[in-house]
Amino acid sequence: MSIPTNLRYTNSHEWVRKEPDNTLNIGITDHAQSALGDVVFLELPAAGRVVVAGEEVAVIESVKAASGIYAPVAGEIIESNTGLTDAPDTINNDPYGAWLFKIKPTNLDDIDALLDAAAYTKIADAE
Amino acid sequence: MAKQTPLYATHVAAGAKIVDFAGWDMPIHYGSQLEEHKSVRQDAGMFDVSHMLPVDISGAGAFAFLQRLLANDVARLKEPGKALYSCMLREDGGILDDLIVYGFATDDYRIVVNAGTADKDVAWMRAQAAKMPGGGNVTITARRDLAIIAVQGPQAQAKVWAALPGTEAVSASLKYFQAARMGELMVCNTGYTGEAGYELIFPAPRAAEIWDALVAAGVKPIGLGARDTLRLEAGMNLYGSDMDESVTPLESGLAWTVDFADPARDFIGRQALEAAPPSRSLVGLLLEDRGVLRSHMAVFTPHGAGETTSGSFAPSMNASIAFARVPVAVAVGDTVEVDVRGKRLKARVVKTPFVRKGKVLI
Numbered sequence: 315m316s317i318p319t320n321l322r323y324t325n326s327h328e329w330v331r332k333e334p335d336n337t338l339n340i341g342i343t344d345h346a347q348s349a350l351g352d353v354v355f356l357e358l359p360a361a362g363r364v365v366v367a368g369e370e371v372a373v374i375e376s377v378k379a380a381s382g383i384y385a386p387v388a389g390e391i392i393e394s395n396t397g398l399t400d401a402p403d404t405i406n407n408d409p410y411g412a413w414l415f416k417i418k419p420t421n422l423d424d425i426d427a428l429l430d431a432a433a434y435t436k437i438a439d440a441e
Numbered sequence: 442m443a444k445q446t447p448l449y450a451t452h453v454a455a456g457a458k459i460v461d462f463a464g465w466d467m468p469i470h471y472g473s474q475l476e477e478h479k480s481v482r483q484d485a486g487m488f489d490v491s492h493m494l495p496v497d498i499s500g501a502g503a504f505a506f507l508q509r510l511l512a513n514d515v516a517r518l519k520e521p522g523k524a525l526y527s528c529m530l531r532e533d534g535g536i537l538d539d540l541i542v543y544g545f546a547t548d549d550y551r552i553v554v555n556a557g558t559a560d561k562d563v564a565w566m567r568a569q570a571a572k573m574p575g576g577g578n579v580t581i582t583a584r585r586d587l588a589i590i591a592v593q594g595p596q597a598q599a600k601v602w603a604a605l606p607g608t609e610a611v612s613a614s615l616k617y618f619q620a621a622r623m624g625e626l627m628v629c630n631t632g633y634t635g636e637a638g639y640e641l642i643f644p645a646p647r648a649a650e651i652w653d654a655l656v657a658a659g660v661k662p663i664g665l666g667a668r669d670t671l672r673l674e675a676g677m678n679l680y681g682s683d684m685d686e687s688v689t690p691l692e693s694g695l696a697w698t699v700d701f702a703d704p705a706r707d708f709i710g711r712q713a714l715e716a717a718p719p720s721r722s723l724v725g726l727l728l729e730d731r732g733v734l735r736s737h738m739a740v741f742t743p744h745g746a747g748e749t750t751s752g753s754f755a756p757s758m759n760a761s762i763a764f765a766r767v768p769v770a771v772a773v774g775d776t777v778e779v780d781v782r783g784k785r786l787k788a789r790v791v792k793t794p795f796v797r798k799g800k801v802l803i
Contacts, residue, residue, distance in 0.1 A: 351470065351473075351474055351666065352473055352474050352475040354475075354733065354754040354756075355731070355732065355733050355754065355761075357731075357732075373782070375732070375733040375754065377474045377475065377666060377670065377753065377754055377756075378474075378666065379735070380733065380735070380782060403475075406473075
C-alpha cells in the first residue's frame with residue numbers, strides 16, 4: 315500500500331497535494347481505490363463552486379458502490395480533472411496521479427491540520 | 442464463524458479478496474472485477490459455487506413429490522439429465538427459493554438450491570414430504586459432501602474437455618439445460634452468466650485437483666462480484682435481491698417458470714397465484730442519463746412508484762442497468778425516472794436479457 319510522505323491526508327481517504335501556485339490537488343488514496351474496486355463512473359464539481367471543509371463535492375462509483383469525496387479544506391473549486399471521466403480506471407492504476415479537482419484554499423494554513431503520512435498509515439492499517 | 446468451501450485455501454493463495462456471502466467466506470474478486478467479467482464474456486472463467494447445496498430426491502414417490510413441491514412441472518423432464526428452472530413457493534405464492542432440478546429418472550432427481558436458503562429449503566422439503574401419504578415415498582438427501590464449480594464463457598466447454606479427460610465424450614451432445622453423469626462427476630450444461638459453459642458437481646475432496654486442472658487449461662478464477670454483473674446483464678434474478686418470500690414469481694419476471702398447463706397438478710402456491718392477478722412486475726431498466734443504478738432506488742413511473750431490486754454498471758455495455766419492481770402497467774419502451782442519490786435520472790424500460798452470448802441485445 316503506497317502512502318507518499320509528501321502528501322497530506324484526510325480521515326475519509328482523500329490525499330492533498332500543495333502545488334507550486336499554492337492551489338491544492340485532491341485525489342483518493344491507494345488504500346481507498348483498493349477498497350472501492352474498479353472505478354467506473356465519476357461525478358466532478360463545477361469550477362467556481364465555493365465549498366466548506368467536509369462538504370461532499372464529488373462522487374466516485376465503483377463496480378461495488380458509490381462513495382462521496384469531500385473537500386479537505388474550505389475554498390473555491392478552480393478546476394476538475396474532466397479527462398478522468400472517460401478513463402475512470404486511472405484512479406485504480408495511478409491513484410496519486412489521478413487528481414480529481416483543484417481547490418484554491420481560503421486559508422492555506424488549513425492544510426497543516428490535515429493528517430501526515432504516518433498518521434494516515436495508522437488509519438488505513440486499522441481498516 | 443463463517444463457513445468455507447473446499448476451495449477456500451485455493452482462493453486465498455490466488456490472492457482473492459474474501460467477503461461474507463450468506464454466511465460463507467467467498468472470493469469477491471481476485472484483483473479486478475471488470476477483468477474477470479471480460480474473461481467470462483470473451484474466453485472462459487470459473488466460479489466456486491460450492492456454497493450452493495445439491496439435494497438429491499429419490500424414491501418411488503419422487504416425481505409426484507416434485508410435481509407438488511415445485512411451481513414448474515417436472516413432467517417436462519423427458520430425456521435423462523434434462524434440467525428445469527423453478528421456484529419453490531409457499532402456500533401464499535411467496536418464493537422460498539429458485540432452483541434447478543435435474544431429472545435422471547422418475548425416482549432420481551438432483552436439485553441445486555441457493556446457499557442462503559439451503560437449510561430452510563431442506564426443512565421445507567422434508568415438512569412437505571411428511572404431509573404426503575407414506576411420507577411421500579421419497580428420500581431427501583442434502584449433499585454437503587459435494588463441491589460445485591461453474592465454468593462459463595465461449596471457450597469454457599473446450600477448456601473443460603481439455604482439463605478433465607472423459608468429459609467431452611459424456612457432454613458434447615448435451616442440450617442446454619441437460620446434465621450427464623460420469624461416475625461421481627456430474628457435468629451440467631447450465632450456468633448463471635448468459636454464456637455457454639458447464640456446472641460441475643463432484644465429491645468435495647476432488648475440488649482443488651479439478652480447480653487446478655482448469656487453471657492449467659487457461660480458465661480464469663472469477664469472484665462473486667463479476668458473477669453478479671454477469672447474471673444481471675444476462676437478465677437472471679438473484680434470490681434475496683430481486684425476489685424473496687414477499688413476492689410471487691408472477692411479480693418477478695418468472696411467469697414462464699410457473700406451469701399451470703396440467704389442471705390436475707396441485708403445486709404448492711397454485712391457488713394463491715390463480716386467485717389474484719399480480720399488480721407489480723419486474724422489468725429491466727437502462728439508465729439513459731449518466732450515473733450508476735443500484736438496488737433499492739425509488740422509481741417513478743406514470744403508473745405509480747416502484748423500486749430497483751438490483752442495479753450496477755454493466756461492463757459489457759459501458760452503461761448502467763437495473764431490475765425494478767414497478768406497477769404492472771409499465772411497459773417496455775416506457776421512460777421512467779430513478780432517484781439516484783437525490784437526483785432524478787431518466788431510464789428506459791427494456792426487454793431482458795441485456796446481454797447474451799457476448800452480444801449486447803439492447
